[in-house]
Amino acid sequence: MNIAAPAYLMPVSSQIVQAGQLVSEPHPDRLFIDAHFGTELQEEIDNFREGHIHGAVYAQIRDVFAGPETPTSGSLPLPDIARLQEQIDAWQVGVDTEIIVYGPSPALAARGWWVLKWAGLDNVRFLDGGLRAWELAGGAVAQGDSRPRPARKSSRANLSPGNLPSIDIDDVERLDERTILIDARDETAYLSGCIPGAINLPASDQWTPSRLMRSSSEISELFKKAGITPGAEVVVYCGGGVLSALVFMTLETVGIQPRLFVGSWSQWSRFQERMASSAPYLRHLIENGKQQLKGRHRA
């Protein structure tokens, strides 16, 4: 009897896969990508070496899923498509490759997932619960560096940009009243300064302390309480387009595909006039009590 497979909870997005399912359904051409970020680059690499899904490759978001910062960009602008193409070629990714992204936190994996789908790869999924869930489902793990990937099994996957909706800073400034602007950072960051008109829906409310995504019912309730209903126009942002990538993914549960403002707060805060417009909004929030949903995790 195969007990690993059934998913007992309705997943919040079709883009999310369960470890048990992957373990019980091997795939001849599956690539696991372990997406890391962090400020201590060596620490992130060491973390990968301590344990990763067997066969997984290491991806530093700054190098793979973002391009270099410029004086007017956000901290993690979208990557150059040609460079991303080189990387996936090096990983022996073909048109039939099933790509599973995971990482130390759900948001990091979501950023990897988002960029690959934006680049036109369709068979990309997000592993719920990351490495820990994989281990708990009996998946094999490995230590040390990642191994060279076997030669590509299908024809080359040709990338192109723009396959997921994004929005640039000028259009964010001109958003109409009806569009709901979501700031996916934690409350502290939001209250230190946000884009005028943004409501706060911390991405971290959407996963449990063990980093499994909450159920579809729980997350839909979060969105509904914030007034987000099917058919609404939504834009999401965060610090640099990581946390917001997760909320982008989970909005599927209320039937919405939003636009991702990749530049996010790190881009907005470069500009004096834009910062100036943030100040009165912040005052207004603090004076009137913000529209806020309580965080799930206590200190």
Added chain:
Amino acid sequence: MNSEANKEETHSQPAELIDVAICGGGPVGLSLAYLLGREGIRVRLFEKRAGTTTLPKGQYMHAQTAELYRQWGIWDELANKGWPINKSNGQGYYVNIASGPVAQVRANMGSEEDYKEKWAPLTPVYPRKIPASDYEAAICRKAEEWPNVDLNFNRRVTDIQEADTYLALEVRDQNDGSPETVRARYVVACDGAHSFIRNRIGKGEDNGPAFINQVLVEFEAELDHSLGKDGFFHSFVLDPRYAGWFGSKHPETGSWRYSFRHDEDELPHPDVVLARIRGALGEPGLPIKVIRTYRFDYTTGLLRRWREGNVIFAGDAAHWHSPWGGFGANSGIQDANNLAWKLNLVIKGAASEDLLDTFEIERKSKALQTVKSATYNSLHYQSIVQSALVGEPRLYTHGEVSEACQQFLQERMKPHGDNAVLHTGYQLGTVYRSDSVICDGTTAPDPTLKDYVETTIPGTRAPHVWLQTGDGDTISTIDLYGGRFVLVAIDEAAAWQEIAAGIRDTFDIGLSVADLSGRGDYQPEEPKFSRIYRGDEAVSMVLVRPDGYIAGRFRGDVQRDGRRFLHDAFRQILGKDAASAKEELAA
């Protein structure tokens, strides 16, 4: 008559001084109220809840606790409540329930009758699993019967102050907040792990690990042929995604229980609860109706001093821990049994206050054993699960573990002997060493968890022996004990009767004589009686304390030394010289 003056009079009239105020009406407080009430002590008990418990907790009834229930006249009714043995038989380990058990410990390998027979050599009763709601209600009913006992539910103690000659409690009605001042000579704090009295009066405690966010779900589902089939009392699930345990079906409501450690303070969403139960059962589509979801936090600790002036601490208020092992209610009720007779004699002036100090001395070592065992059990379970899971990939995909894993698990079960969690040594093998025990140079067997050796060495439990009455009925020696000292006359009964009469007179305490010499009212079962009570050394008398523990025993020349022996024994225990005892009573 001036009504204003009347009102002033009422205000200035102090509250009546009672003997003992008991804070907390759980099993410990209620047992103490019953025991003190039986001796005519004026008791008022205050409990903040509306009534006795309805929580799914405290379900282990140890043999020694059952013996007390038998003495109190509630064993017969409780013997029929709760779980039959074939529905509460030990612990099973599963990957998930649908895959079948991979390891087990059984409390009984035969029928219900076999189980009773297994215990019969040691005790006239046997350990059972009974919901606390049943035994608390039974104890409460018995306590209420005493006219000198006043049980007050829906009343919370909100302040305690020490005056020169009494303690003053402020007690508030939970419904309207109206206060009442209660004055008592003694206050016994039986108010649990989060004791208010301990918080106010206690002089420091030592803490152990906390086990927080334990979620317990009561639910209904068709599980008789899966989870119910193997008849375990606890069924542990090893799959780490759904790790937790199931309790067996409630004998009256038919509901099931599942408990697990949750990873955050808020209760899990109902969807998450259902998914978790189904995962643990290995039954994805099973219809489940959740009745109630509880969250429990368990802390661990020992109060350093159990007596501050006339405030005494008992039960969880003095020693609290997680429920793993079924120790809490049982050890707390034994605390009440140990304290009640001492408090009774002190209040009546028959013993000096020093007698109260032996309560902590005697029960502390038991409390240490209890708290350490509960802590060990809680952490041990985690280590069993983690070590079992290493290197078992088929566990997740097929619900199977390797043979090596099964052997490993079975070996871990061995230390429990054949009693699963109900260690015989813990239940019956308590040993006391204090001034309330007259040493005779012999050493009691080590009070281990597992083993119990019947003996009459002072400080141990007076063993059970069947007795035939003149009417042809069978009772146990246990039925003779409880409430007052009992002199068990094994030989020279006539001489002991006379000596006992003298003691009663001198010390003005209750002391009955059980003539088991063969010429008295009871014929003891042989060869056990001679082997255990008379023994190799020709013991002619065993003095049993009101709590059923042996205070002392006599070998030698009864005519020459018997009176002196017994006189000295009581003087030591009561802490009073015969002469001064009489003087105080006359004053």
